[in-house]
Amino acid sequence: MAEPVVVGVDGSPSSLGAVGTAAHEAALRGTGLRLVNAFGWPSMHPPPGVPPWTPATAGLRELVDGTLAQAEQRAREVAPHLDITREVTLGEPLTVLEIESRTASLVVVGSRGLGAFGGLLLGSTAVHLAAHGHSPVLVVRGRPGGPNPTGPVLLAVDGSPAGEKAIEFAFTEAAMRGAGLLALHVWNTWSERAYEGPGDPLNVVVDIERLRAEEQQLLEEILSPWQIRYPQVAVERRLVRSRIRTALIDASHDAQLVVAGARGRGGFTGLLLGSVSQALLHHAHCSVAVVRGKA
Template identity: 80%
Template sequence: MANPVVVGVDGSPSSLHAVEVAAREAGLRGVGLRLVHAFGWPSMHVPPGGPPWNPAAAGVRELVDGTLIEAEQRARRAAPQVETTREVTVGEPLMVLEIESRSAALVVVGSRGLGAFGSLLLGSTAVHLAAHGRCPVLVVRGRPDPNGPVLLAVDGSPAGEKAVEFGFAEASMRGVDLVALHVWNTWSERAYEGPGDPLNVVVDIERLREEEQRLLDDTLSPWQERHPGVTVQRRLVRSRVRPALIEASREAQLVVAGARGRGGFTGLLLGSVSQALLHHAHCPVAVVRGGKRER
């Protein structure tokens, strides 16, 4: 049986929106949807009458059932053909989702929630899950353009190859263009412009531009051959990386990035670009880890 799409559910509006997105993702893949609700102390807001670590306590089971029933209804409306299952478990939600990611095709979470899912992007929860999850993690945030392309952040690193693969697959399944954006600069996050800039005197900018274009082309070519039906817009931009990607996400329905790219410190599981997108992108963000070398 194919691995399902897993979504974290806590009853918050954000998590219910994530359920709808996850259902559509499951429908695109032709796999099942798994609704996961975790009890953890002090993550669960429950009515008086029973401790939150006891799902059978007075009022708690009814609360959970109501939450999951609404989530199932949302999922069926979004993707009626998708088979949906439930999982209610005791444990800290972050760890539960991390374990679920070991047998999932994709884990989807909302950007705001209740308890441990709450303030997801204001704390370390989304960052931790994106860094340690065993499958791609999709954080539902922003106001995506439903007619926009999939935006792929290309850095040319070996660690980013899985993100390129994921980006092509998403564009193919959604039937939209793939905008492959490679942002380059010289030695820092400052954008150098004009012939009077000192670096333009000592650095052959045109040669660097040609090398970056070659890197972009070499990264995309193998995957474009595997997905001939995907229209790819190759964009090479000389700018600061994080602001350029965040701005480009305004016109996208999804942005895809690797967990860690070129220049990342050894052992660092999530790079600054991925973290910036998780906090500030204008559309949902999928973070894709590169494989065994990042684990």
């Protein structure tokens, strides 16, 4: 069987929403689902003679089992025949999930949490995973009623080699979901510079129409090989002259998923997990998948 989909579980409503999304993703991929619950080390040292803290010795085993049972029930509601495994680990959630990502096809987390996963998005865990995880990371967020089931998969196209993995992920997701793909390329921005050197739009003289034609050609060249590979995916190519963050967040209103690379060139200059990806993680109107390129 292919590598499993891993989901961080803490019993919060956001976590259960992530479990449902992860179960759906696992079913689409024909792979298993791994429920992971991590406990951080306690801040106080145990008295002499007291064994190290574990869920069992701390009297939390029942709580953990109940949380995971609830998560499994939620997953079964989405995909009744899914192969589900559970993992309870003593360690920092950030470290645990990063390690889990090494053998995962996808790691799914909620945008808010409790307990060990508390402050998941606005803290460091989701951002760290998106920047350093070994698999794509999907952060479940967006409208109260869930993602727009008829909306497209929104792909942020920046034209960098590092973005190839994000393109592949977006086409695969669209094909599995039976959805269209909206490939959005933002160019000629002023706050996030898209060019350097003679072609920089910040120069005094620039041929805007020539620049627009070049960007359109770039978009076509990037997408054409993937369109041939995935002929069943209807692709809308959209070239926008705007601020990158604003354009992507606005476009996410009607999408069911946004896919972006963790870093890139062009409009994503110098990013590890830069301002564009972080803006999407915090402000997109639907779930966000961040895909790292090849090292």
